[in-house]
Structures are given as structure tokens and as C-alpha cells.
Amino acid sequence: PTLQSNMRVFLCLLAVVGAVLCESLLHELAVDRPLDFEALLPGTSRTYELTHIQPNSHYEVRVSYAATTPTTFKIYLEHDESADNLGEKASHRELLNVDKIMFTTDEKGHIDGHKKSHAHKHPRVTVLAEHAGVSWDPALSERSVTYNIVLESLLHGAPYDVLNIGAVIAVGLIVIMSIIIPQMAPRLP
Numbered sequence: 001p002t003l004q005s006n007m008r009v010f011l012c013l014l015a016v017v018g019a020v021l022c023e024s025l026l027h028e029l030a031v032d033r034p035l036d037f038e039a040l041l042p043g044t045s046r047t048y049e050l051t052h053i054q055p056n057s058h059y060e061v062r063v064s065y066a067a068t069t070p071t072t073f074k075i076y077l078e079h080d081e082s083a084d085n086l087g088e089k090a091s092h093r094e095l096l097n098v099d100k101i102m103f104t105t106d107e108k109g110h111i112d113g114h115k116k117s118h119a120h121k122h123p124r125v126t127v128l129a130e131h132a133g134v135s136w137d138p139a140l141s142e143r144s145v146t147y148n149i150v151l152e153s154l155l156h157g158a159p160y161d162v163l164n165i166g167a168v169i170a171v172g173l174i175v176i177m178s179i180i181i182p183q184m185a186p187r188l189p
Helices: 003-024 083-089 138-142 161-187
Strands: 027-030 035-040 045-051 058-065 071-077 091-095 098-104 124-131 145-155
Touching (some): 027 145, 035 045, 035 124, 058 071, 124 145
Parallel strands (some): 027 045
Antiparallel strands (some): 045 124, 058 098, 071 124, 091 098
């Protein structure tokens, strides 16, 4: 074996190991399984693969974080040539210490408005931590900031937890009405 062939083998191995390491840096974000206490340094990002997505469904990716450090988080759907359609198909909203993006999937399970990338098995989102504001402690900008992230399935644009709240309210109204109506019935003419 010559030096050139050894060098080619080494470069091929290096490329394979690099590809495997890059894929291992991806984090899996499964539907309705929150990831708590994730951490990023301001100015860095992390990419998540969205798994267990169903066809013809509504979803929301939400990042929440503490307001104790001057950092904001932004969520971006990774997409291909269809960037012009992003605003029409995905809804992005930023609240106090929460950033979220809502999207729907088509009959094949692809995000509406995005062409399926042949390079990726699953759709991806990138979370970017950005330095924002001034801190009383300059060392805080060098510390990682913790956040929580969730990919939540929605029922016509509302989280399924709304059903639980609605059920509690309905039961409460039934109980209240069952107490009030018998007391009021004798007083009615």
C-alpha cells in the first residue's frame, strides 16, 4: 500500500466518522414528550428531529425559559426551497419567555408548505439562543441557559389539555346547577 492509498482510506474513514458525529449531535423531539432542562450558550443553536408526527395533524413546537438571564430563544423550521411558503403554512408566535411555532402536516406526514428533504428522515427544528439585554453580572453571558422544549399535538389549534379543563368546568357547572336548581324550584311561581 502506498502513502496515497493510505491517505485516501484515512480521509474516507474521517468523513464517515464526521457524518456519524454530526448526526449524533441531533436531538430527538417526540410528540407529547417534553424535554426539560436543555441548555444552550447564548449565540449557539441546537437542532431537533421531530419524530412520531402523524399525517393530517396540527402541531406546536414550544420553547419556554426563565427570564433570569438576558437571553431569548427563537425556533426555526428547517426547510428546503419552499421558504416563501413558510409564512402561509406555519404560525410563529412569541410570548413572554415562550417562543412557539405551529404547523400542520399533509396526508403524507410532511409539513405543509415544505418539500420533503431527501437528506433527512424527519423534519427538523433549530432552537437558537440569542443574547438580549444587559446583565448585572457579565459572567452570566458565558453560562448556559436552560430551557424546556415540547412538540405538542393540537386539536384544531388548541392543546389537548384544553379538553381536560373543559371537562372540569362542565362537571363543575353540573354540580353547581344540581345544587342551585333544587333550591330555586320551590320559589318559582
